[in-house]
Amino acid sequence: DGGITQSPKYLFRKEGQNVTLSCEQNLNHDAMYWYRQDPGQGLRLIYYSQIVNDFQKGDIAEGYSVSREKKESFPLTVTSAQKNPTAFYLCASSMKGDMGAYEQFFGPGTRLTVL
Amino acid sequence: SQQGEEDPQALSIQEGENATMNCSYKTSINNLQWYRQNSGRGLVHLILIRSNEREKHSGRLRVTLDTSKKSSSLLITASRAADTASYFCSSGTYKYIFGTGTRLKVLA
Numbered sequence: 001d002g003g004i005t006q007s008p009k010y011l012f013r014k015e016g017q018n019v020t021l022s023c024e025q026n027l028n029h030d031a032m033y034w035y036r037q038d039p040g041q042g043l044r045l046i047y048y049s050q051i052v053n054d055f056q057k058g059d060i061a062e063g064y065s066v067s068r069e070k071k072e073s074f075p076l077t078v079t080s081a082q083k084n085p086t087a088f089y090l091c092a093s094s095m096k097g098d099m100g101a102y103e104q105f106f107g108p109g110t111r112l113t114v115l
Numbered sequence: 116s117q118q119g120e121e122d123p124q125a126l127s128i129q130e131g132e133n134a135t136m137n138c139s140y141k142t143s144i145n146n147l148q149w150y151r152q153n154s155g156r157g158l159v160h161l162i163l164i165r166s167n168e169r170e171k172h173s174g175r176l177r178v179t180l181d182t183s184k185k186s187s188s189l190l191i192t193a194s195r196a197a198d199t200a201s202y203f204c205s206s207g208t209y210k211y212i213f214g215t216g217t218r219l220k221v222l223a
Contacts, residue, residue, distance in 0.1 A: 006157075033211070042203060042213040043158075090157055103148060104211060106157035 003027070006091050006107035013078070013085065013114050021076045021110045023091035030096030032074035033104065036060060037088040046089075049074055050096055078112060086114045121204060121217040129222050134191040136217040138204030139184075147180055147187050148205040152216070158203065161189075196223045 004025040013019045025032065031050050035043040045058030049068040063082025068074055074093075078085045088111050092104040122137045138147070146165045150158040164171045164180045164187065171178045177190040187206075191198055201216040 004157075035213075040215070042215045044213075045211070088155075092158075101145060103160040103163055104158075104205075105160070106150075108157045109155070111155070 004091060004093055004105050004107040006089075006110050008110060009108065011110055011112045013112060015114060016080045018077055018079050019112065021078070021089055021091075021112070023074045023076065023107055024072055025074075025093045025105070025107075026072060027093055027105060028071075029093035029105070030071065031094045031102075032068070033092040033094075034058075034064070034066065034074070034076045035090045035092065037090060037109075043090060046076065085112055087112060121202070121214040123217060124215070125218045125220070127220045127222065128194060130194060130196055132194055134194050134198070134219055134221070136189050136202055136219070138187045138189070138206070138214055140187075140204075140206040140212075140214075141185065144182075144206045146206075147178075148211075149176075149178060149187075149189050150203045150205060150213075152201045152203065154200075161202075191219075194219075194221045196221050 007022045033048040034046040037043050044060050046064050047055055047058050047066045049055035052071050055066050055068050065077045088109050090109050091107040094104045095102045120139050128134050146163055148163045149161040152158045162173050162178050164178050175192045180187045199221045201218050203213050203216045205211045205213050
């Protein structure tokens with residue numbers, strides 16, 4: 001099955017902890033993205049990567065970090081510097097090219113709750 | 116900042132009726148896309164319409180694009196209970212900008 005997976009589905013974090021959200025795709029896509037969704041809101045772009053070993057900040061990158069060591073994987077770390085991390089996090093991938101030119105494929109999401 | 120703005124924010128209809136939702140955007144685009152999101156799930160791509168297209172169909176979906184008004188509409192015909200979801204438009208040139216979505220509820 002081709003697709004994009006995220007784990008875990010639910011994640012609980014204590015204040016002051018860093019946590020890492022996993023995102024894996026086997027669609028052979030070069031581009032990958034992380035979004036944050038808050039209740040009743042649209043998606044806001046955190047980070048994106050168009051190629052291995054390269055990534056750019058999105059609109060709300062503060063308090064987050066990413067790596068792109070492999071084409072298939074784009075993990076997101078929510079650091080303790082992120083003041084309000086409770087949200088639904090979505091990972092997506094697409095073919096490489098001008099951003100916005102191709103459809104995005106989304107994972108099922110990770111719901112992060114800070115205790 | 117959000118570019119897309121869907122209208123209405125919420126819509127409730129009876130099964131079999133048509134559902135129309137609209138999306139407005141602010142800057143120029145090279146294409147516009149519609150996605151569906153079931154509660155607590157990821158987004159599923161529905162349809163992409165390019166800036167030089169005015170209308171596109173896919174099954175029970177019909178999308179129109181008016182670049183002069185910077186707006187698009189999504190029509191779902193003969194709606195089903197399974198169509199209950201949030202619908203988002205994504206627009207922009209060189210980036211994906213999502214609106215806040217329309218929450219559609221189809222009553223059986």
